[in-house]
Amino acid sequence: MDKQQAQKEINELRELLNQYGYEYYVLDKPTVPDAEYDRKLQELTKLEAEFPELITEDSPTQRVGGEPLEGFQKVEHIVPMMSLGNAFDEQDLRDFVRRASQGTNDKISFVCELKIDGLAVSLTYENGRLVRGATRGDGTIGEDITSNLKTIRSIPLTIKETGRIEVRGEAFMPHKSFLALNEAKKEREEEPFANPRNAAAGSLRQLDPKIAARRHLDIYLYGVGEWQAEALETHSERLNKLKELGFKTNPEWKKCKTVEEVMEFVEYWTKERPNLSYEIDGIVIKVDNLKQQEELGFTAKSPRWAIAYKFPAEEAITKLTAIELNVGRTGVVTPTAILEPVKVAGTTVQRATLHNEDLIREQDIRIGDTLVIKKAGDIIPKVVRVMEEKRTGEEEEFHMPENCPECGNELVRLEEEVALRCINPNCPAQLKEGLIHFVSRDAMNIDGLGEKVITQLFREKLIHTIADLYRLKKDELLELERMGEKSVNNLLQAIEDSKENSLEKLLFGLGIRYVGSKAARTLAMEFETMENLQQASFEDLIAIDEIGDKMADAIVKHFAEEKVTNLLEELQQLGINMAYKGPKQTTVEEDAVFAGKTIVLTGKMENYTRNEAKELIEARGGSVTGSVSKKTDLLIAGEDAGSKLEKAEKLGVAIWNEQQLKSAIEG
Numbered sequence: 001m002d003k004q005q006a007q008k009e010i011n012e013l014r015e016l017l018n019q020y021g022y023e024y025y026v027l028d029k030p031t032v033p034d035a036e037y038d039r040k041l042q043e044l045t046k047l048e049a050e051f052p053e054l055i056t057e058d059s060p061t062q063r064v065g066g067e068p069l070e071g072f073q074k075v076e077h078i079v080p081m082m083s084l085g086n087a088f089d090e091q092d093l094r095d096f097v098r099r100a101s102q103g104t105n106d107k108i109s110f111v112c113e114l115k116i117d118g119l120a121v122s123l124t125y126e127n128g129r130l131v132r133g134a135t136r137g138d139g140t141i142g143e144d145i146t147s148n149l150k151t152i153r154s155i156p157l158t159i160k161e162t163g164r165i166e167v168r169g170e171a172f173m174p175h176k177s178f179l180a181l182n183e184a185k186k187e188r189e190e191e192p193f194a195n196p197r198n199a200a201a202g203s204l205r206q207l208d209p210k211i212a213a214r215r216h217l218d219i220y221l222y223g224v225g226e227w228q229a230e231a232l233e234t235h236s237e238r239l240n241k242l243k244e245l246g247f248k249t250n251p252e253w254k255k256c257k258t259v260e261e262v263m264e265f266v267e268y269w270t271k272e273r274p275n276l277s278y279e280i281d282g283i284v285i286k287v288d289n290l291k292q293q294e295e296l297g298f299t300a301k302s303p304r305w306a307i308a309y310k311f312p313a314e315e316a317i318t319k320l321t322a323i324e325l326n327v328g329r330t331g332v333v334t335p336t337a338i339l340e341p342v343k344v345a346g347t348t349v350q351r352a353t354l355h356n357e358d359l360i361r362e363q364d365i366r367i368g369d370t371l372v373i374k375k376a377g378d379i380i381p382k383v384v385r386v387m388e389e390k391r392t393g394e395e396e397e398f399h400m401p402e403n404c405p406e407c408g409n410e411l412v413r414l415e416e417e418v419a420l421r422c423i424n425p426n427c428p429a430q431l432k433e434g435l436i437h438f439v440s441r442d443a444m445n446i447d448g449l450g451e452k453v454i455t456q457l458f459r460e461k462l463i464h465t466i467a468d469l470y471r472l473k474k475d476e477l478l479e480l481e482r483m484g485e486k487s488v489n490n491l492l493q494a495i496e497d498s499k500e501n502s503l504e505k506l507l508f509g510l511g512i513r514y515v516g517s518k519a520a521r522t523l524a525m526e527f528e529t530m531e532n533l534q535q536a537s538f539e540d541l542i543a544i545d546e547i548g549d550k551m552a553d554a555i556v557k558h559f560a561e562e563k564v565t566n567l568l569e570e571l572q573q574l575g576i577n578m579a580y581k582g583p584k585q586t587t588v589e590e591d592a593v594f595a596g597k598t599i600v601l602t603g604k605m606e607n608y609t610r611n612e613a614k615e616l617i618e619a620r621g622g623s624v625t626g627s628v629s630k631k632t633d634l635l636i637a638g639e640d641a642g643s644k645l646e647k648a649e650k651l652g653v654a655i656w657n658e659q660q661l662k663s664a665i666e667g
């Protein structure tokens with residue numbers, strides 16, 4: 001293909017991909033299956049690889065690119081990014097409306113919007129291209145976080161507008177992303193984020209855009225800073241215009257003419273707030289007419305034409321009926337408050353975190369106490385204080401038990417830790433949690449084995465250890481509730497397939513303290529076999545860049561345990577692969593042909609064995625799994641492909657033949 005033709009095809013693909021992306025991320029109404037998007041992106045990636053001189057910053061392939069930054073550049077906001085004054089009740093709102101009405105001669109109307117709880121950012125476009133994304137900073141000087149903001153898929157990289165336009169909005173982390181992120185953090189024994197706002201801010205402050213990309217942020221645009229060519233009269237027209245330009249705007253805004261209408265909006269959202277998929281902390285009320293806004297002007301810090309109504313702190317009073325103990329995978333025993341059900345901001349709360357015994361002591365929380373609990377942005381409710389004035393004398397002090405509530409083994413407090421731990425390696429609660437971890441996606445990724453099925457298998461005493469998973473028999477599985485022939489077959493196949501996983505998956509699955517999936521990969525790559533790693537000394541381990549003292553120590557201790565040695569021996573005998581199969585180089589480029597793709601191989605190939613194909617794909621950033629599911633991005637079908645091909649067709653997964661694979665591999 002000549003360059004001119006390539007440019008033409010590239011332009012068409014970009015336009016199509018932008019359209020698909022817009023439908024998916026902005027409108028939330030995809031018109032094509034994900035696989036179709038991926039296929040087109042693949043095509044574009046390939047073309048751009050052939051003609052690198054045609055790659056531009058605003059290509060859909062360039063959302064996550066570039067090297068980590070050393071630090072953020074400072075940027076100046078020509079139009080300052082102000083904050084808003086607060087209103088806490090109806091009276092404050094009436095005062096605001098009165099002041100605004102007095103400050104202008106004409107009739108006044110307002111736009112009420114949701115106050116998204118995230119991080120104010122500014123996006124600058126020049127001649128239709130996103131050239132800069134920045135934080136608010138102190139309002140005058142912010143930080144250039146363009147590469148992080150580009151990873152937010154609902155931010156258009158190009159718009160159809162000439163000249164210079166700077167738009168403003170709130171970047172935020174939806175609840176779903178927040179929960180997943182904190183779950184992963186917990187898994188790695190890292191401190192979770194307290195709320196989605198902190199998580200969003202933390203993500204956008206990452207110097208490596210690849211991290212921000214994994215955090216799945218979103219954005220709503222709600223205003224304009226500089227705009228040379230603006231010819232609009234009202235804020236509501238601006239919102240419509242922003243939407244027309246392809247920006248994601250929050251649909252829940254309303255034009256209001258009276259305080260009563262404003263109050264109605266406020267009251268409605270106070271109730272509806274828990275049903276949103278993201279956090280809001282109030283309502284913003286803005287004078288609609290832009291001329292009137294100008295007339296009203298600003299105080300030193302905030303505009304006189306807008307105000308933020310803040311939701312009251314979401315507190316409630318309830319009784320502590322019991323304290324439940326949960327044993328996690330690593331044996332940490334955490335107390336949870338069991339509460340008399342109470343409504344807080346629309347949702348019923350029955351549990352609150354108590355963290356650990358020290359905190360229970362500090363707050364002097366007793367069973368039977370009346371508590372003030374709070375459900376802020378934090379999602380998991382917390383105890384604010386004990387209402388001592390409500391005590392009857394019947395309340396009971398709580399003491400952590402000396403023994404594990406699950407297995408009865410003595411609990412210990414490890415040095416420098418507040419938490420109590422059960423260190424019985426055979427504690428059933430830990431074993432179960434450990435198994436759930438073992439089969440999870442980043443570990444052995446066994447499809448069809450989630451928390452529910454593991455719990456069921458555990459309850460029926462079909463499994464006790466990891467090795468038992470590989471000894472499950474068809475007839476015993478068939479006897480389980482809700483397990484038909486087909487799901488049993490699939491399950492057994494998925495378990496069988498997992499035997500072929502590369503070492504890092506097994507290593508991560510073992511749940512060694514501090515060893516997350518990334519460290520597992522590094523270890524697998526460095527040591528290549530489980531045996532080598534088992535023999536590694538503390539010094540061998542800390543010689544590796546990413547492995548610190550704490551992790552090295554944990555690894556050595558882990559492999560010194562007889563139980564672990566026995567388990568690994570058993571696993572080996574059961575046919576579980578213990579060698580690293582991935583690429584030799586340490587990093588796969590983010591723009592590699594198969595970067596981030598989950599690929600399934602089926603049928604016979606002429607040029608490669610299954611393993612060769614797998615290695616070649618992994619070397620180009622893809623991961624190869626055993627069975628086709630919704631998560632599969634691509635099926636590569638050789639000769640005589642059977643049921644996997646059928647399933648892929650049914651699910652609309654992209655399908656390649658061997659020749660397509662070959663040409664992608666050969667670049």
Ligand code: IVH
Nearest residue numbers: 082083084113114115116119120170222284
């Ligand atoms: S308008 C001149 N609209 O709230 C001020 N702000 O304290 C323009 N926020 O920094 C702000 N949702 O981070 C506006 N719909 C919305 C908002 C919103 C959230 C945040 C924003 C701002 C803060 C105001």
